[in-house]
Amino acid sequence: MHAPQAQLIALDWGTSSLRAYLLGAQATVIEQRHLPWGLMQLPERGNARAFEQAFAAVCGAWLSAAPALPVIAAGMIGSAQGWREAPYLALPVDVAQISQQLTRIETSLGKVIHVIPGLIEHSLLPNVIRGEETQVIGALHGRSPTVPLNLLIGLPGTHSKWVRVESRHDACRLRPWPAWITHFDTFMTGEVYAALRHHTILGRTMSSETLTDDAAFARGLEVMRAGVTQAGLLSTLFSCRTLGLTGALRPEAQADYLSGLLIGHELAGLQALSSLPPATSPNPLPIVLAGNAALCRRYQRALTLYGYAPAEIAEQAAAGGLWQVAQQAGLIDLRLRPTHSTDKGSSHD
Amino acid sequence: MHAPQAQLIALDWGTSSLRAYLLGAQATVIEQRHLPWGLMQLPERGNARAFEQAFAAVCGAWLSAAPALPVIAAGMIGSAQGWREAPYLALPVDVAQISQQLTRIETSLGKVIHVIPGLIEHSLLPNVIRGEETQVIGALHGRSPTVPLNLLIGLPGTHSKWVRVESRHDACRLRPWPAWITHFDTFMTGEVYAALRHHTILGRTMSSETLTDDAAFARGLEVMRAGVTQAGLLSTLFSCRTLGLTGALRPEAQADYLSGLLIGHELAGLQALSSLPPATSPNPLPIVLAGNAALCRRYQRALTLYGYAPAEIAEQAAAGGLWQVAQQAGLIDLRLRPTHSTDKGSSHD
Secondary structure, three states: OOOOOOOEEEEEEOOOOEEEEEEEHHHEEEEEEEEOOOOOOOOOOOOHHHHHHHHHHHHHHHHHHOOOOOEEEEOHHHOOOOOOOOOOEEOOEEHHHHHHOOEEEEOOOOOEEEEOOOEEEOOOOOEEEOOHHHHHHHHHOOOOOOOOOEEEEEEOOOOEEEEEEEEOOOOOOOOOOOEEEEEEEEEOHHHHHHHHHHHOHHHHHOOOOOOOOHHHHHHHHHHHOOOOOOOOHHHHOOHHHHHHHOOOOOHHHHHHHHHHHHHHHHHHHHHHOOOOOOOOOOOOOOEEEEOOHHHHHHHHHHHHHOOOOOOEEEOOHHHHHHHHHHHHOOHHHHHHOHHHOOOOOOOOO | OOOOOOOEEEEEEOOOOEEEEEEEHHHEEEEEEEEOOOOOOOOOOOOHHHHHHHHHHHHHHHHHHOOOOOEEEEOHHHOOOOOOOOOOEEOOEEHHHHHHOOEEEEOOOOOEEEEOOOEEEOOOOOEEEOOHHHHHHHHHOOOOOOOOOEEEEEEOOOOEEEEEEEEOOOOOOOOOOOEEEEEEEEEOHHHHHHHHHHHOHHHHHOOOOOOOOHHHHHHHHHHHOOOOOOOOHHHHOOHHHHHHHOOOOOHHHHHHHHHHHHHHHHHHHHHHOOOOOOOOOOOOOOEEEEOOHHHHHHHHHHHHHOOOOOOEEEOOHHHHHHHHHHHHOOHHHHHHOHHHOOOOOOOOO
16 A cells, blocks of 8 residues: 555635645645645735745745646635636536636746636625535535436535525436526625624634534524514624623633634524525525534534534535546546546646 | 813713713814724733823823813723723613713823723624714713704714614603614624735725725715615625626726625615615604714615605714713713812712
8 A cells, every 4th residue: 555646735815714636646744734824814805926926935845856746726816806716607606617717826936826716606796605615515526417416505614605506407418407606695704703703893802712512512602593683783792701700601702602603603604595494494405514524513503403404515625626627627626547647738727 | 252161071972982082071172183993903912011001102192281181981891801990881771871881991100091891782683882972972962951862863973873762761760752762783894804905805996095086985885775786795795806807897887886885785784684764664763973074974874765754963062972971970060060079979870
């Protein structure tokens, strides 16, 4: 036995962090790196040098060892504030088409990074995702193509996304049940939590840096449960302070309580939008969660407290999705056929 | 003619700033200072030295010229995170009683600062105010005591407060219609606006530092108007970014749009709580706004766009309220009777 051969460098490069994966056959993670080099942490927009430096620092050793490795990336790196804009695909989108629309970034050292497009939903208030479309592809992998899909995929994080995936019959395609993304919603839950915690008076009385108080989390969720208060988030948030002032919420419980308020507001919003049917619905929508494992468990607990069946958690959806897209785009196939190694491009590039 | 004689130093010392007034007869403002030395800007809680230094820097010259001037203060300076805690009075509160419950802070130089208590409303989610009770007293001054009161007083700011003031018949008191504070709501609108603007991705695409685009403000308000979207604030906020990405909201309009979303969410919350009757109510509740003049005009415009009659704006409510409380507490009378100048205390101190 020997170590699996590296076949792909896959980057999940978002607003708050950069995750880099060195992947072998079947998306096996050989090595991964997680750095706080998201777009919000890097210097001003459009500064290619900062992206170049971050890329070289994270992937330089991998590329020195194997210069021909293909590189694929998803996330905000392809936004207007990112390294180069990868134009959005408009909903509804057949997920199999995403790999046919990659944008190339040529680095100063001549390496090409293939960037996966985000998705846009045009409506009264338009909605966009970047990176989560790739996690959706990862979360869908392994499902039987003969069973029609009807799922809600939750991707909690800086900006939580809830993506509706449905099968649509397509007479022109051989595969019986292509997966379509037909709708999604965004909630700025993670970013607002951080802003409230670190840049408002609410954080002043919080004593714990970690989220560990399940009872306080449940209490926050209960307050936001539909019908308990009609005041809206800007008002309800203040209870984090007033319950503390009156001795009804210990300093070490306040961060969890705030998290419960925000996630509860998010789930109540999803229900109000009818994106999430009521827990009592006779036709429940299966829910799959993907992303940070601890956060997925947190949302799983919240959904259970709101009366839903335990949501499935998809593991390594980002790395898996990046692999799937690279494979569908022919990036990996090229390397697997060494006789074609002089063929440097593929049609979609 | 000569300059009016100073009779009171009045401090409105809140979360985000310190306003100091040198007041003469009938609350005439002789001089005022506005400094960004709110509690959030000063060093850690309980640090008396920081408060001493700020007080000396702001009022030192006034006290050097007139060492016997009484000093009164309202606001977060009397909170648990402030200089010294002035215990809350529990609702309902007869506003005339507030002046009888001042807390003394003796500075290291021997000067006494008289701190006005905040108010607390015990309910499922308790609510507190500090400083705004004094602005309410200022806003009420000059109203006929023979007409029963029934008002909603809005105090927009870092934490917006909406205070219900009603007359309650009190057989034990001579004044026919004492004013009672019977309920209030809090919305963290100003602080959340600043946190979103300066510490989330929404601020990244905003090009204007000032709020001047009335149309964008109205557009944000319209989105939050009851019924337009059910998604809740965490979701709707994201439209600030997506409308920008799609070219439907210019960078210089985004700050006003965000302000409209937040103030709209606040007004929708007030309506949902029944604290603010619908604009179509046959028995409208008169609304008085007090506080920062530009912000009051902003809320006045928002209320008008939501169909309400133009709200009255009370001028200099903080300075006026501080003066009223000092007068009711006997702080000013003591100075006006020089024959009693050796009497250093008053009963409530």
